[in-house]
Amino acid sequence: MGKLWRCSICGYVHEGNEAPECCPKCSSPKDKFVELTNEDADKIYKSDRTNDIHMNIIKLACEIVELSKEGIHINLDPPCVDLFEKAKNEAWTIKQRSKAEIVSHIGKGKW
């Protein structure tokens, strides 16, 4: 686990032994960066991975939505179309739930 530094102006998090010369996001100078405590850094690493998992779930759910739409369009028989409708709606719920969770993490500074 590397050291983490947070830009006190925009919240950008940098990983490295030292703060960057200037913030890649808002161009504030090095002295605007504050080193995070080990506890805070640990939370950032955990939430970074967790948010990544949510983003992967969102991507997979989008694929399910697209595949379901194709299945509905093919329209082989009513039970099959029903199944695709259900899968489409369930995937939408999974996608939106993960999105809402990411938003809540970001709101609490967990990113």
Ligand SMILES: [Zn+2]
């Ligand atoms: Zn910044």
